[in-house]
Amino acid sequence: MEVHAALAALAEPTRFRIIALLAERPMTVGEVAVALGALQPQTSKHLQALEAAGVIRIHRLGRRRVATLDRDAMGAIAEWFSGLAAPQADDTVLAEYAAGIAAVQERAADGPRGAAQHLVLERVIPAAGPDVWHAWTDPRVATLWWAPRHFDVVRCEVSPTPGAPVSLVLREGDGAEYSSVGRVQEVEPERRLVYELSPVDAEGRPQVRVLHDVVLEPDEAATRVRLTLRAEGAGPEAAPMLAGLQPGWEQLLDGLAELLAVGRRTRRPLGWEA
Template sequence: MADVADDVQQALSAMGEPTRFRIITLLAERPYAVGEVAEALGALQPQTTKHLQALEAAGVVTVHRLGRRRVAQLDRGVLGGVAAHLAALAEASPDDIALADYGRAVDRDEALVAAGNAGRTLRFERELPAERRAVWSAWTDPAKAAQWWAPRHFDVTTFELEPKAGAQIRVVLREGDGAEHESRGRVESARVGRLVFTLAPLDPAGRPLFSARHVVTMTGRGSTRLSLSIEVTDVQPGAAAAVAGLEPGWSQLLDALTDFLAE
C-alpha cells in the first residue's frame, strides 16, 4: 500500500504544475506529437519537452520515439490508479458520518437549550452475549467497566463506582489530544439486574451541565436483555454539545460493551 501511495503522490506532484496539467488535459483527447503539444500551449519546444519528461518520469505520460517523431500519450492505467486511490479516500468513514450527525444534533440542541426545552428521555435496548451476573459485573467492577465505558477515540483514565446506594461515581475520559472530560454522579440503588444512578458531565468550573438519571435493567437467562433509560433535566446554557453527544455516545458505549462481553 505504501508503494501505491508513493506512486500516486509522485503522479499528483507532477500533474499539479499548471502547464503540465494543461498537457494532461490536452492528451486526454488523443496522443499528440511533441511539436503539436508545444504549439497548443504556445510554448517553446524545449520547455514543453522538459514538462513531458517530468510527466514521463512520474509514469503519467509515455513518449513514443517513432523514428524522428516523438508522440506523447497518456498512460490511462496510471491515471486510473490515481483516480481509484482518490475515490477510496473520498469514501466517508463511519466516523465522518457520526461527526456530521453530531454536528447537526448540536445545532438542534443549541436551539432547544435557548428555548429552555432541551430535556428528554433516551432509551436503549441491547441483547448481550453473556449471562446476567457477567453483565452486572461489567457495569459495576471498575476494572471491567473502564475497558468499555468510552466512545471511540476516547480512553478511560478514571472510573470510580461502588454498587451501593449513596456511593459516588466519577468518570474521566481522555481524547487523543489529551483533553479530559469529567462526569460525576451518585448511585441511587443497586442490586444484581438493576442499577440506578445519576451521572452528568461537568463544565470547566466543576458544575453539572445537566441532570441525567440512568436506569439500567438486565433480564433473561443465558443471554441478557439490557434496557437503559436516561432522563435528562435541568439543562444549563452551554450544554448543547454534551446533550447532543448522549445518544451517539451511549450507542457506542453499548456497542463496546457487547464486544467486551463477546470476548
Template sequence: MDVQKALVAMGEPTRFRILSLLASGPRTVGEVAAAVGALQPQTTKHLQLLEAAGIITVERIGRRRLARVDRDAVRELADWLSGLASSTEDDEVLQQYADAVRAAGTAVDILFERTLLASPEAVWRAWTDPAQAARWWAPRHFDVVRCSVAAEVGAAVELVLREGDGTEYTSAGVVRFVEPGRRIVFDLSPLDATGRPFFEVVVDATLEPSDESVALRVRIAAEGADAAAAPMLAGLEPGWSQQLDRLGELLQ
C-alpha cells in the first residue's frame, strides 16, 4: 500500500464519511450516495479514488455495485500508524527532559551510582586521561570536539561538544580536589559566547573498588541558573545519565 496516497484519499471530508459508513458493512453505490447526500456520479468518483488508493473494493453483483472496505489493506495501514505510536528510548529521554525543564528551579543536586565491571585503574584513567574521557564524555547525538582534564588540583577542565546540526557547546572549569585513584572534584560549567558561565556546575566522582568491580558515585551540583538557563540545567540529569551509560559500555 502507498500509505501517503491512502491517507490523502481518506482525508477528504466526503470520502472520510464514506469510509465511516462502510466500516459497518458493504453498501451499494446508491446507498452510499443517499447516506452522504451526494449525486451518484460524484459518489462514484469518490469511490473510485478510494479504490485506487487500495482502501476499498467495488464489486458488481448482478445489477448492483457493492463497495466494501478492504480490511487487509486497512490492517496494513493500522500497522504503519502503530509504528508511529511506538515510543523509542530517545522519546522517553526527551519527555523526561521536557518534564525537568518545566520543574526546573535555580539549582540541582543529582547523585548517580553505577557498578562498573572494570579495574579501578581503568575507571580512573577514563576520568583523568583526556583521550579516554573523550570517548564517553558526551550524551547521545553529540560528538566530543575537544576534551581536557588532568588529575592535578588547579588543572584546567574543558569540554566542547558538537550537535548534529554543527552547533557547539563549551563547558569549562578547574580541578578542585584529587585523591589519586579514588576521587576527583572539578568545575564543569556551561559557558556563553563571551566565555562566562551560565551557572556553576561541580562534578564529584568517587570510586569504591571491590573484588571484581568498582562502585562509582557521581554527584552533580549546580546553582545560579536563571529562567533562561533552565533548559541547560534540566539537561544535566539526562545528559550525565547517558554519559555514564557510555562509560560503562566503554569499560566493558
C-alpha cells in the first residue's frame, strides 16, 4: 500500500463514508449501497477503488461480496501520520522565536527608541581553552560552526587582533543571504575577545549595532564560555533580529561543542575540511 494512493482514494467524500461504515463492521456490497442511499453499480466502483488503494478487502463468498476494512493498512496510515505529528526540536525553536519577536516588539513600543538590550549566555564546552579560542578566532574553523541550523556560512572573517575586520555572510536554503560586519575591539589572548558584528541591509547599512563580549574560563579539560551580547540603536523593525539572538547563539554554541568533541574523539586538528 502506498500512503499517497490510499489518501487520494479516501479523500473522495463517498469513499470516506464507506470507510467509516466498514470501521463498524464488515458489510455486503448491497448493505453499503443501502447505507449510502446509492445504486449498487456506483457503490461497486467506489469499493473497487478502495480495494485497489489497499485500504479495504472484498471477500467473494460464492454469490456474496463482503467488504472489510484492512486494519493493517489503516494502522500503517495512522503510523505515518503519527510520525508527522512527532514533535521536532525546530518546532520549539520557531515557537520560541515567534514569542521572542512579540516580546521585543512590545518592549520597543513601551520604551525609548534604540534602548540597549543585553543578553548573557553561558556554556561549558568540553575542550581546553586554547582549542575553544582557536575555534572562535580562526576563520577556517569558525566557518564549520558559526551558523544556526538550516544556514550555511558563505564567508567568515575574524582575527584576534584589535581593529581587525569581522564579517559573516550566511545563506539560507532558498538562496537568501544575510551579512554582518564589524571590528575587533579588545583582545586578551585565549581569555577574552570583544568585537562588533552587526547585521547590515542590502546597501551595507547597519540595522542595529551588536557588541559581542566572549570570556573563556578554562578548567582542566573543559572551558566555561560566557557570551555577553549588547544590542544598541534598534527600532521596532529590528525585532526579528533581536529575538533571534538567543536561539541563534544557543545553536551556535551547540555546534561549537559538537565540533570540538569530534576533534577530541578523532584527535584531528581543528581546521580540517568539513
